[in-house]
Amino acid sequence: MRVVTNDGTFCGYGKGEDGQLMAMTDEEYHSACPGMTSAATKGIWSSPKSSPYPAPKGLVVLYQIGRGPFCPSVSPFPLKLETFLRFNKIPYMNIHSSRFSKKGKTPWIEYNGQAIADSQFCIDFLSRELGIDMNSHLTPVDKSISRAFQKMSEENTYWSMCYEMFAVPDKTRIAEVMPQYKGFKLWAFTTVFSRVIKKELYYQGIGRHSDEEIWTIGRADLQAISTFLGDKKFFMGDRPSQIDCAMFGMLAQVLWHMPRTRHEKFTHDRLQNIDGYCERMKELCWPDWDKLCLKHPSYQDDNYKTYHTE
Amino acid sequence: MGSFLETFRNLETSQTILYVFGGAAVTAVSLVAIRKLTLKEEKRKDYPRDTVILHQIGRGPYAPSMTPFAVKLETYLRMARIPYQNVHGMRPSPKGKVPWIEYNGQPIGDSTLCIQFLNQKLEVDLNKHLSPADKGVAQAMQVMTEEHLYWFLALIRWIYSRDASFILETFKFTKFFVWMIRRHIKKRTWLQGLGRHTEEEIVEMMNKDIQSLSDFIGRKRFLMGDEPSEADCSVFGMLSQTYWQFNGSGYENLIKDKYPNLASYCERMKDAFWPDWDQCITHGGTREATK
Numbered sequence: 001m002r003v004v005t006n007d008g009t010f011c012g013y014g015k016g017e018d019g020q021l022m023a024m025t026d027e028e029y030h031s032a033c034p035g036m037t038s039a040a041t042k043g044i045w046s047s048p049k050s051s052p053y054p055a056p057k058g059l060v061v062l063y064q065i066g067r068g069p070f071c072p073s074v075s076p077f078p079l080k081l082e083t084f085l086r087f088n089k090i091p092y093m094n095i096h097s098s099r100f101s102k103k104g105k106t107p108w109i110e111y112n113g114q115a116i117a118d119s120q121f122c123i124d125f126l127s128r129e130l131g132i133d134m135n136s137h138l139t140p141v142d143k144s145i146s147r148a149f150q151k152m153s154e155e156n157t158y159w160s161m162c163y164e165m166f167a168v169p170d171k172t173r174i175a176e177v178m179p180q181y182k183g184f185k186l187w188a189f190t191t192v193f194s195r196v197i198k199k200e201l202y203y204q205g206i207g208r209h210s211d212e213e214i215w216t217i218g219r220a221d222l223q224a225i226s227t228f229l230g231d232k233k234f235f236m237g238d239r240p241s242q243i244d245c246a247m248f249g250m251l252a253q254v255l256w257h258m259p260r261t262r263h264e265k266f267t268h269d270r271l272q273n274i275d276g277y278c279e280r281m282k283e284l285c286w287p288d289w290d291k292l293c294l295k296h297p298s299y300q301d302d303n304y305k306t307y308h309t310e
Numbered sequence: 311m312g313s314f315l316e317t318f319r320n321l322e323t324s325q326t327i328l329y330v331f332g333g334a335a336v337t338a339v340s341l342v343a344i345r346k347l348t349l350k351e352e353k354r355k356d357y358p359r360d361t362v363i364l365h366q367i368g369r370g371p372y373a374p375s376m377t378p379f380a381v382k383l384e385t386y387l388r389m390a391r392i393p394y395q396n397v398h399g400m401r402p403s404p405k406g407k408v409p410w411i412e413y414n415g416q417p418i419g420d421s422t423l424c425i426q427f428l429n430q431k432l433e434v435d436l437n438k439h440l441s442p443a444d445k446g447v448a449q450a451m452q453v454m455t456e457e458h459l460y461w462f463l464a465l466i467r468w469i470y471s472r473d474a475s476f477i478l479e480t481f482k483f484t485k486f487f488v489w490m491i492r493r494h495i496k497k498r499t500w501l502q503g504l505g506r507h508t509e510e511e512i513v514e515m516m517n518k519d520i521q522s523l524s525d526f527i528g529r530k531r532f533l534m535g536d537e538p539s540e541a542d543c544s545v546f547g548m549l550s551q552t553y554w555q556f557n558g559s560g561y562e563n564l565i566k567d568k569y570p571n572l573a574s575y576c577e578r579m580k581d582a583f584w585p586d587w588d589q590c591i592t593h594g595g596t597r598e599a600t601k
Contacts, residue, residue, distance in 0.1 A: 103506040121511070144526035147518065148450035155457040203501040208405040213423060221453070224446035 052110045053095065059306065060085060060092035060126065061110040063099055067302075069179050069295040071256040072286065073249075076158065077119040078107040080249030084123050086285040087245065088132050091308045123242065134242040142236055146243040149228065149235070152221055153250045159206045160218030161253060164261045166197040168211070177257045179294060215262050222254070222263065226271035233280065240284070248281040362387060362394035362428065363412040365401060369599035371480050372554040374590040378460065379421040380409040382547030386425050388583045389538060390434045396601075422456075425540065436540040448534055448541040451526065454519060455548045461504045462516035463551055466559045468495045470509050473558035479595055513561075517568075520552070524569040531578060538582065546579040 053061045062085065064078035073079040085092045092109075101108035101117030108117045109126075116125050127133060135143055165173055174190050175181070181189050201207025206214055225247070234240045235247050251267075251274055258264045267274050282289055290296045357363045364387065366380040375381050387394045394411075403410030403419030410419045413431070418424050428434060437445055469492055471477070477488060499505025504512070523545060532538040533545055553565045553576045566573050580587055589601040 105503070105506065118507070140525040141528065144522035145447055145450065147522045148447070148454040148526070151458040151519070152450045152453035156453045200501045203498040205407075208407065209420065209423070213420075216426075217422075220449065224449040227442045228446035228450070230443065 052113045052115060055093060055110065057112055058091060059111075059309070060090055061095060062092050062107060063095050063097055063101070063109065064107040065098060066096040066180075067292055067294050067299070068257055069177060070293055071252050072289065072292040074177050074253075074257055075107075076154075076246075076249035076253050078249075079252055080245045081107050081109070081119040081122055083245040083248055083281070083285050084126075084134075084242070086307070087240065088126075088130070088134070089308045090126060090130065090132075091306065093304060093306045094302055096303045123245070134240070134245075137239055138236060138241055145228075146236055146241060149225065150243050150246045153225065153247060156206075157218055157221040157225075157250060159201060159204055160214050160221070161250075161258065161263060162197050163201055163206065163214050164218065164263055165258060166194050167201060167207070170260075173259055173261065176259050218263060219266055222267060222271060222274075225251075226267075226274055229273055229277060231273060234277075240281075244281060248278060248285075251278055252282075357412060357415075358395070359414055360393070361413075362392055363397055364394050364409060365397050365399065365403070365411065366409040367400060368398040369590055369592050370555055371476075371592050371594045372557075373550040374584065374587070375409075376480060376551075376555065377408065378463070378547040378551050379456075380547075381550050382543045383409050383411070383421040383424055385546055385579070385583050386421075386428075386436075386540065386543040389436060389540075389543060390428070390432075392428060392432060392434070425543075436538070439537055440534055440539060444534055448539055451523070451533060452541040452544040455523070455545050458504075459516065459519040459548055461499055461502060462512050462519070463548065463556075464495055465499055465505065465512055466516070466561065467551075467556070468492050469499075470512070470560075471558045472560050476557035520564070520569055520572070523549075524572050527571060527575055529571065532575075538579075542579060546576065549576050 055061045062078075062082060064073060064082070065075065068074040071079070072082065082092075082094075084090075098106075100106050102115065103117040105117065107119055107122075108115065109122045110116075111126070111129070116122050135146065138146065165177075171190050171194070174193075175186055178186065178189065198207060206217065209217070229235055232238070235243050254263045254267050255275065255278055286292070290298050291300045292302060293299060364380075364384060366375055366384070367377060368375075370376040373381060374384060384394075384396075400408075402408050404417055405419035407419060409421060409424075410417060411424045411428075412418075413427070418427050429436075437448065440448060467477070468488075474485075474488060477483070478485065481488075483491070496505060504515075507515070527533060530536070533542045549565065549572060552561070553573060556562045556564070565576070584590065586601055590599050592599050
């Protein structure tokens with residue numbers, strides 16, 4: 001696989017047999033361009049100052065932690081960011097890696113050699129760069145309401161969900177959403193990650209409450225979301241807006257990646273409009289959903305695969 | 311001192327060990343006894359029945375408290391006309407935070423849970439005039455204020471403040487203690503997530519939150535319309551810090567200059583629920599608050 005771009009410059013990836021742009025293996029890459037590093041293959045030990053992935057100009061490189069068993073991500077934030085990219089048909093490529101941003105978190109992006117951390121900052125950055133405004137049809141009051149609901153879901157509901165999945169005694173739920181981990185690896189991941197989440201929950205504040213109190217907080221949020229959504233097609237009305245990316249990212253976890261939790265049961269039993277809403281978002285932005293879920297028979301690995309480049 | 315050391319050095323090893331352990335045991339027992347006695351003294355206070363005992367950290371220089379949650383909780387008690395009594399001190403709730411309440415001997419921590427408890431116990435509903443969708447929106451506004459805007463205020467006040475003299479004078483902490491609090495807040499905000507951003511990013515996000523509140527309130531009298539509701543307590547609590555007590559941050563006049571409708575909102579809430587405001591502040595530490 002040789003390097004190809006229209007103007008003949010070296011960009012670090014070439015065309016595979018099916019014509020899809022595919023990254024070269026490390027050996028091919030290093031022999032073709034000695035001195036440049038294949039940043040994406042270095043994993044978590046790479047310094048944030050290492051070279052960006054040599055993507056062509058205008059292609060967003062989306063770093064995330066890999067696909068989930070029943071939904072394209074086990075975390076709401078990569079799903080939100082990728083939904084935004086898909087809705088706006090922004091050319092992008094996935095790199096599934098444990099390489100974190102300079103803020104120590106994931107997902108994050110590189111764009112024209114520049115690294116941007118935090119899913120919301122990525123959305124704001126790309127909106128500015130590419131002249132996108134998903135909220136142009138909203139009034140200032142609607143924009144405020146939209147922001148309030150987004151912050152509520154990401155800074156409050158999210159923590160109650162983390163607690164329900166990772167800080168309760170029943171650790172079998174973690175195994176169900178991380179099928180790639182088994183045996184010792186699963187035990188190690190569960191132990192370490194639970195501890196990290198419990199610490200974050202405590203310092204954030206919600207972790208000081210009792211189990212019942214945390215659930216009450218989460219339930220009140222879900223009820224507020226469902227009540228406000230009502231029978232609207234999208235969160236703010238008939239047209240989708242930016243908050244739909246965030247809300248879908250969060251609610252998809254409740255529906256598909258929180259097995260046997262109170263959140264899942266409450267949503268299925270009492271908040272039926274959330275089911276319909278998520279299905280609509282899925283059809284709109286994720287027609288290839290099944291191919292991106294690890295547990296689905298038609299799953300395909302889309303590491304280094306590009307989207308919207310035709 | 312010299313002869314004491316001489317005597318010590320002349321002891322046999324077994325005697326030394328005995329003295330060391332004995333000394334440690336006596337110290338430990340004394341500390342436990344002192345702590346028990348102190349706590350016992352506090353518990354002996356007989357609080358009146360059916361009165362909310364509001365534990366908070368003392369009056370602020372220009373607003374009734376330096377913490378937004380105490381202003382929120384006390385504004386709620388006033389809005390709901392619930393009899394209450396203030397107890398100012400540094401004693402935290404069983405969850406390690408302030409403010410908190412005691413009601414007929416039962417302690418409840420966390421301002422939101424206190425409000426929920428009192429709503430149920432005393433059949434209070436400050437949101438009964440709101441539609442279900444409006445209740446949802448009020449909930450979202452409250453949570454955005456408490457779980458997002460709050461962190462920016464904490465970061466700006468404690469970490470990014472250009473001039474720490476306001477904090478030092480208000481709390482009368484030593485510089486070392488302020489340094490410890492800063493470390494604690496850096497750790498908390500790092501783990502929460504928002505502390506990982508740069509100062510510019512924090513200020514931009516803070517402005518967006520305040521802009522949202524300003525756009526949403528618009529020309530309304532209160533958050534959700536002509537009548538105040540429960541979320542007003544929370545929003546007012548948070549804005550009271552930004553409007554009246556942001557000294558030394560570099561953003562003292564942010565609300566007054568950039569968001570005049572929020573300034574009017576704060577004054578309106580103050581007039582409606584704090585007619586005795588002047589008696590509930592220390593006027594920059596120049597006098598005792600009488601209430």
